[in-house]
Amino acid sequence: MDPFLAETELTITRWHGVTAPNEPARRMAADLINTIAAFEALRGTLQFEDEPASFEAALLDTRETP
Amino acid sequence: MATFADLMLGNLSGDAVTLADLTLVQAAEAVRDGDATSRDLLDACWQRMEAVNPTLNATIWVDRAGAVQAATAADAARDTNSWSGPLHGVPLAHKDMYYQAGKRCTCGSRLRTDFVPDYTSTAIERLSTAGAYSFAGLNMAEFAQNPTGHNREFGDCHNPWNPPYITGGSSSGSGAAVAARFVYAALGSDTGGSIRLPASACGVTGLKPTQTRVSRYGAMPLSFSLDNVGPLTRTARDCARVMSLIAGRDPKDPTSSHLPVPDYEGALDGDVRGMRIGIPTNYFFDGADSAVSQAIETAAEVLRARGASVTRLTLPVMDAVTGYGGIISRVEAATIHAEWMRHRAQDYAQHLSGRMYPGFAIPAPYYVESLSRRGPVLRAFAAEVFAQVDVLATPTIRTALPTLAETDIDNGPPGTEVTFLAVSANTRPFNYLGLPAISIPCGFDANGLPIGLQLAGRPFAEARLLRMADAYQLDTDWHTRRPPLLGTTSDNPGIILA
Numbered sequence: 032m033d034p035f036l037a038e039t040e041l042t043i044t045r046w047h048g049v050t051a052p053n054e055p056a057r058r059m060a061a062d063l064i065n066t067i068a069a070f071e072a073l074r075g076t077l078q079f080e081d082e083p084a085s086f087e088a089a090l091l092d093t094r095e096t097p
Numbered sequence: 098m099a100t101f102a103d104l105m106l107g108n109l110s111g112d113a114v115t116l117a118d119l120t121l122v123q124a125a126e127a128v129r130d131g132d133a134t135s136r137d138l139l140d141a142c143w144q145r146m147e148a149v150n151p152t153l154n155a156t157i158w159v160d161r162a163g164a165v166q167a168a169t170a171a172d173a174a175r176d177t178n179s180w181s182g183p184l185h186g187v188p189l190a191h192k193d194m195y196y197q198a199g200k201r202c203t204c205g206s207r208l209r210t211d212f213v214p215d216y217t218s219t220a221i222e223r224l225s226t227a228g229a230y231s232f233a234g235l236n237m238a239e240f241a242q243n244p245t246g247h248n249r250e251f252g253d254c255h256n257p258w259n260p261p262y263i264t265g266g267s268s269s270g271s272g273a274a275v276a277a278r279f280v281y282a283a284l285g286s287d288t289g290g291s292i293r294l295p296a297s298a299c300g301v302t303g304l305k306p307t308q309t310r311v312s313r314y315g316a317m318p319l320s321f322s323l324d325n326v327g328p329l330t331r332t333a334r335d336c337a338r339v340m341s342l343i344a345g346r347d348p349k350d351p352t353s354s355h356l357p358v359p360d361y362e363g364a365l366d367g368d369v370r371g372m373r374i375g376i377p378t379n380y381f382f383d384g385a386d387s388a389v390s391q392a393i394e395t396a397a398e399v400l401r402a403r404g405a406s407v408t409r410l411t412l413p414v415m416d417a418v419t420g421y422g423g424i425i426s427r428v429e430a431a432t433i434h435a436e437w438m439r440h441r442a443q444d445y446a447q448h449l450s451g452r453m454y455p456g457f458a459i460p461a462p463y464y465v466e467s468l469s470r471r472g473p474v475l476r477a478f479a480a481e482v483f484a485q486v487d488v489l490a491t492p493t494i495r496t497a498l499p500t501l502a503e504t505d506i507d508n509g510p511p512g513t514e515v516t517f518l519a520v521s522a523n524t525r526p527f528n529y530l531g532l533p534a535i536s537i538p539c540g541f542d543a544n545g546l547p548i549g550l551q552l553a554g555r556p557f558a559e560a561r562l563l564r565m566a567d568a569y570q571l572d573t574d575w576h577t578r579r580p581p582l583l584g585t586t587s588d589n590p591g592i593i594l595a
Contacts, residue, residue: 048439056450
């Protein structure tokens with residue numbers, strides 16, 4: 032088995048008690064390698080001030096005004 | 098029964114036309130003006146449903162007795178000039194994930210086959226206050242988690258234009274039922290495209306509102322951060338009427354916006370002069386089918402002829418939008434379903450448990466980073482894009498529509514998930530950004546399946562999007578075409594291939 036997938040399955044079982052239900056689940060778990068790559072590409076953009084509530088403020092600040 | 102319909106729909110004729118062919122607004126006006134009773138409308142919708150639903154499988158349950166009772170009450174109220182509101186006596190049906198106290202609500206899943214909620218969703222409550230009633234629970238993807246319309250438990254939903262093809266999901270029954278004209282309007286939900294995709298695939302109009310615009314109270318949760326409630330209808334005008342009723346602050350949903358609700362229907366004046374339309378040069382047309390690209394260009398020309406301007410632009414921060422946007426719903430869905438995933442995983446379809454499973458391995462800092470960056474990414478996107486244009490125009494689905502078989506992860510070969518996930522590539526970005534987006538029909542692909550034009554705008558720009566969509570529908574007839582399944586009429590051949 033692919034070492035990354037084996038490690039991922041182990042992590043999920045250990046932390047959540049969930050086992051891979053089927054082959055599509057394993058294939059999609061293996062694809063998390065691309066998620067990591069996408070996040071690696073975004074490193075350096077996160078600001079210290081960013082916090083979740085800023086999204087609602089951004090919706091209002093950028094909204095359509097009559 | 099065709100007499101009044103022929104009167105209202107002067108461009109239609111033939112035996113196949115009934116009161117079920119009226120738009121939502123026309124149906125409401127027919128009851129208001131005494132040209133039809135609520136029972137007339139219900140009977141027409143029911144008759145159409147019985148004729149086409151064996152092919153489509155667009156419903157999970159139906160409630161004839163309850164609907165007749167509601168129609169009778171609406172007609173009795175009309176006789177005494179007691180009006181409920183702008184949808185008085187109009188029969189509707191909704192995606193089977195909107196809770197109605199005392200009524201079964203399956204959420205499309207074996208795990209909720211016998212679930213009966215004891216409270217009613219705010220959106221349903223508001224439609225009911227306006228005089229509408231519902232007669233069916235419409236088919237949907239299990240727990241609203243696929244973009245195709247597959248459903249292992251209740252059977253796949255089929256496209257009215259060509260049944261082997263997907264309806265789009267997850268509001269599959271909503272799209273199919275409105276397209277097949279046995280429901281005047283249906284609520285859907287949209288976490289990654291689930292209103293816009295079936296609207297596009299079935300050739301109807303569907304609006305995903307701005308995040309926070311419509312209360313989610315009593316709607317089955319998929320992803321707390323990205324879920325939206327919205328309508329699927331035949332026309333932009335119908336969509337505006339529903340939005341005017343369901344939008345607005347709801348104390349039961351603390352995340353709902355306090356902003357006042359505009360008169361969406363009143364804004365439909367056909368005037369798009371001076372509006373700036375932007376067609377993206379990156380991301381949204383990557384690998385697009387040529388018929389789809391051409392349909393979007395042609396649609397933009399229609400709006401240009403009405404006075405809008407059309408420009409090309411490169412969208413900023415798309416790597417962040419797609420990278421972060423792919424995280425939130427997977428983690429939130431996995432969390433919501435954790436207990437069932439531990440103990441009843443085999444009661445999910447494979448494509449569903451398969452998609453949720455990796456969500457458990459995504460580290461919390463990735464999830465928080467995705468949420469944390471959402472505001473700044475929206476600000477960066479809006480500052481650059483909406484300085485140049487008012488509305489973005491893209492395909493809703495960038496490829497020719499696939500078949501159910503081509504996207505069947507449970508029974509297909511490895512790699513089927515690539516085709517499956519590609520269906521929602523153009524809708525998901527606007528969920529992360531929280532922007533409103535509408536899909537309207539703008540043509541047909543080589544297989545005779547509808548093509549959708551997606552228009553997206555600033556937060557709370559629903560009125561602008563509806564006005565533009567309505568203006569487009571004043572000059573085109575894609576939204577008036579009838580699926581071949583309904584039979585053709587002498588004046589309206591239905592399908593015309595691109």
